[in-house]
Amino acid sequence: MEALQALVLARRGEVDCLLRIEMANAADVDKARDRVQEALAFDDELCELAASRGVIKGKLFQALLEELRATGASHAQLDNSCKKFGGFGVAKEFKLNLAEWASLTMKADALRNLVRIKVADDNDLQTARSGLVLCYEFFLGLGQLTELRGPQADEYELLRELDGMTC
Numbered sequence: 720m721e722a723l724q725a726l727v728l729a730r731r732g733e734v735d736c737l738l739r740i741e742m743a744n745a746a747d748v749d750k751a752r753d754r755v756q757e758a759l760a761f762d763d764e765l766c767e768l769a770a771s772r773g774v775i776k777g778k779l780f781q782a783l784l785e786e787l788r789a790t791g792a793s794h795a796q797l798d799n800s801c802k803k804f805g806g807f808g809v810a811k812e813f814k815l816n817l818a819e820w821a822s823l824t825m826k827a828d829a830l831r832n833l834v835r836i837k838v839a840d841d842n843d844l845q846t847a848r849s850g851l852v853l854c855y856e857f858f859l860g861l862g863q864l865t866e867l868r869g870p871q872a873d874e875y876e877l878l879r880e881l882d883g884m885t886c
Contacts, residue, residue, distance in 0.1 A: 730857035745875035777841030
């Protein structure tokens with residue numbers, strides 16, 4: 720249990736540095752966990768898609784970023800809806816229909832809005848994945864530690880307790 724607690728404490732700072740989500744309540748903790756898992760699943764999807772299309776994952780991701788720029792995405796936020804997607808020509812280049820392209824573009828936007836690092840090419844995607852894996856380990860450890868505390872234990876309360884130990 721001490722080793723698990725040490726892992727969670729060590730990863731906590733990394734999670735705070737990487738994620739744009741502040742974990743100020745139990746709902747935020749759940750949201751952060753879910754978004755990390757979604758981002759990792761998106762990275763897996765990009766890998767599979769790039770491999771099946773015979774392209775580099777970074778090239779596919781850069782095309783998605785170009786689509787976001789074309790629809791008006793700013794550096795950190797996307798204020799426009801997906802109604803303006805116009806990259807059907809690019810989607811066809813990757814043998815995707817417009818719905819698949821729009822879905823991937825929204826997932827790319829979610830990733831870049833989740834992490835505090837620039838994500839633009841293969842190296843950035845690899846760095847982001849490494850950070851997201853650390854976050855995943857944090858949430859996994861937090862869940863396991865909470866289970867060890869018993870059925871009445873609460874993840875957010877445990878996190879607050881652990882945060883108090885780092886001060």
